[in-house]
Amino acid sequence: MENVIEIQNLRKNYDDFTLKDVSFSLPEGYVMGLIGPNGAGKTTIIKLIMNLIMKNGGGIKIFGKNHTEHEVEIKSRIGFVYDTPNYYEHLNLKQIKNIIAPFYSNWDEPVFVSLVDKFDLPLKKIIRKFSRGMVMKAAIAIALSHHADLIIMDEPTSGLDPVFRRELLDLLYELLQNEKKSILFSTHITSDLERIADYITLILDGKIIFSRSKDEIFENYAIVKGGNELLNEETKKYLKGIRTGEFGFESLTDNLSEVKKKFGPDIVIDRASLEDIMYYSNLRNNHA
Amino acid sequence: MKIIIANSSPDPIYEQVGKQIKSQIISGDLDEGDALPSIRTLAKELQISVITTKRAYEELEKEGFIDTVGGKGCFVAMQNKEFLKEKKMKTVEEKLSEAVKDAKKLGVNMKDLKEMLSILYNEEE
Structure with missing residues (x-):
């Protein structure tokens, strides 16, 4: 299987933030969710992929090709939604479309018209008068209107209500009926990903914590709860981030089968959501 | 489906x-x-x-x-009829053993259990 995105030891240095040797890949035909708290580096990774900023090290291949050498060709095959789309505010959607469409040889006007209709977007209202949700919808409509093979979205669902988020998922599922289409999207609203994502990449403080299939994650990660007396140096090794309270502790493990052996029957095991995983992995008393 | x-x-x-x-x-x-x-x-x-x-x-x-x-x-796939029957028998077996477990917990003896089973079996006819 071909990888549509292949990132190797990617590095970006800022004064106050470093993206540290990030590597992951996305096979063709699948969906990857990039999760992490604000400021973890999600947008930096996406900007590097889109060649909007320069990297300090490492390599990026998109569709198997170097992303800077084949930038034009690659970008024409990507549908991109930026977290804060900045369109000319005094133009209306129709004018914006007229500027953007010629850049894509595969631009499909009927698809665009039907999406605009579906999203209830006004064509003649200037962008400045759009709500954040409407701007996002406009960006999504444009990204989905040129038969892109890879959809990259940075926080596409922030500012959107749950009803539209579900509609967007439906659209993405529709797109995925074609096994040549792949999707990468970053979000901190992880419930969107619990459904559709095949792979999850968790990034914290510029570092990849894991990048693996969602099913594998849910098989190995779990919430562990129990009495504080169960916590000791040995058992703590299996926990990632511990919240202790007067009445007991709550924690996360990435090794469910070992935890069952080490802690015995006196614990409660709960399914961990992606949000739980993100939260506990980010706790400061992390021993991992 | x-x-x-x-x-x-x-x-x-x-x-x-x-x-x-x-x-x-x-x-x-x-x-x-x-x-x-x-x-x-x-x-x-x-x-x-x-x-x-x-x-x-x-x-x-x-x-x-x-x-x-x-x-x-x-x-x-083409199903092996014997194999399917075996599978179905296995679920019957599982359910029965569950019933036996519960019966034992309640102290129901073999004779009463068999009686219960034959009543239920005949009711279904």
Whole structure:
């Protein structure tokens, strides 16, 4: 299987933030969710992929090709939604479309018209008068209107209500009926990903914590709860981030089968959501 | 075909999907040669990931319940009737042993249990 995105030891240095040797890949035909708290580096990774900023090290291949050498060709095959789309505010959607469409040889006007209709977007209202949700919808409509093979979205669902988020998922599922289409999207609203994502990449403080299939994650990660007396140096090794309270502790493990052996029957095991995983992995008393 | 996913269930989703398709093959609701929805259609319909659906189908194929025909999709495999019967017998056995366990907990003896069983059996006739 071909990888549509292949990132190797990617590095970006800022004064106050470093993206540290990030590597992951996305096979063709699948969906990857990039999760992490604000400021973890999600947008930096996406900007590097889109060649909007320069990297300090490492390599990026998109569709198997170097992303800077084949930038034009690659970008024409990507549908991109930026977290804060900045369109000319005094133009209306129709004018914006007229500027953007010629850049894509595969631009499909009927698809665009039907999406605009579906999203209830006004064509003649200037962008400045759009709500954040409407701007996002406009960006999504444009990204989905040129038969892109890879959809990259940075926080596409922030500012959107749950009803539209579900509609967007439906659209993405529709797109995925074609096994040549792949999707990468970053979000901190992880419930969107619990459904559709095949792979999850968790990034914290510029570092990849894991990048693996969602099913594998849910098989190995779990919430562990129990009495504080169960916590000791040995058992703590299996926990990632511990919240202790007067009445007991709550924690996360990435090794469910070992935890069952080490802690015995006196614990409660709960399914961990992606949000739980993100939260506990980010706790400061992390021993991992 | 009917598949219902319970997010609250501790069983992984691929297992839930597999189990339900399997039980419909065993019960005869799905017949030999019936076409199953494509992996991507099923993922969309159930709003689960493609990998999860793929895994469910792969497990079913390994167990001999379905066949994948390249380029055409997945079909319910030719079923060995004896094998199916054995599978069904196994579920009967499982349910009975559960009943026996409960009976033992309550101190019901073998004779009373057998009597109960024969009454129930005859009622069903």
